[in-house]
Amino acid sequence: MDPKEFPTKGNLILAKxxxxxxxxxxxxxxxxxxxxxxxxxxxxxxASDIQKEIDVTFTSAYxxxxxxxxxxxxxxxxxxSQKIPVEDSITIKRRSVMGTEIPKVEYEKxxxxxxxxxxxxxxxxxxxxxxxxxxxxxxxxxxxxETSAYRLAYNIKKTQKxxxxxxxxxxPRYEALAKSIQESLxxxxxxxxxxxxxxxxxxxxxxY
Numbered sequence: 127m128d129p130k131e132f133p134t135k136g137n138l139i140l141a142k143x144x145x146x147x148x149x150x151x152x153x154x155x156x157x158x159x160x161x162x163x164x165x166x167x168x169x170x171x172x173a174s175d176i177q178k179e180i181d182v183t184f185t186s187a188y189x190x191x192x193x194x195x196x197x198x199x200x201x202x203x204x205x206x207s208q209k210i211p212v213e214d215s216i217t218i219k220r221r222s223v224m225g226t227e228i229p230k231v232e233y234e235k236x237x238x239x240x241x242x243x244x245x246x247x248x249x250x251x252x253x254x255x256x257x258x259x260x261x262x263x264x265x266x267x268x269x270x271x272e273t274s275a276y277r278l279a280y281n282i283k284k285t286q287k288x289x290x291x292x293x294x295x296x297x298p299r300y301e302a303l304a305k306s307i308q309e310s311l312x313x314x315x316x317x318x319x320x321x322x323x324x325x326x327x328x329x330x331x332x333x334y
Contacts, residue, residue, distance in 0.1 A: 131303060133310030141307055145300035148292055155289035158224045162282045165223055169275040176268045180261060187257035193250040203251065210255075216266065226281040228274035231266055 131137065195203050215234035220227045 131307070133307045133314070135311065138304060138307045138311060141300055141304040145297065145304055148296045148300055152289055152292040152297065155285055155292065159282060159285045159289060161224050162226060162278050162285065166275055166278040166282065169271050169278065173268060173271045173275060176264055176271060180264045180268060183257055183261050183264060187254055187261055190250050190254035190257055194248055194254050197248040197250055206247070206251070213262065223278070224281075226277055228277050229270055231270040233266060235263070 191203070213233070217232050219230045219232060221230050222228075
């Protein structure tokens with residue numbers, strides 16, 4: 127038998143304190159879960175809106191690119207694309223939501239500048255560049271939102287498991303333990319009271 131389960135007043139106090147802490151922990155886990163779920167639902171709605179915008183922009187951008195390929199030739203467009211610099215201004219920071227670190231993507235948004243001569247190119251190429259620039263911005267935003275949603279969902283699952291363990295295992299265990307110790311102590315008190323009455327009655331009869 128665990129020494130902490132012995133029916134003593136000290137163990138009763140410990141059991142009640144542990145029960146109170148477990149209940150407090152469950153309340154905190156429940157609040158954390160609700161906050162994370164609310165944050166996740168907002169991100170899901172945002173991701174859905176961004177994805178729709180990306181689909182529309184992608185379709186329009188590819189149509190413009192296809193038009194430029196037809197007007198200028200695929201090899202010429204491909205050669206001009208090599209002049210566009212690689213995006214290297216992206217930085218990833220983090221913010222915390224109830225202990226869950228989610229990314230915050232920042233990048234240097236610059237005005238689109240043509241990296242090719244206007245002579246010999248078509249307007250369709252300019253339009254394609256502008257729209258693919260918009261796709262890039264939306265994709266960066268979507269990556270941030272989806273990664274944040276994934277991390278929130280993972281931590282919601284962990285928080286749910288902890289809350290369930292507290293609610294279904296830890297709290298009932300300490301409730302049962304406190305009740306058992308309380309009943310044992312009360313039984314001992316009744317036995318002691320009865321014993322003292324018997325002793326007092328016996329002394330009264332003997333005259334001591």
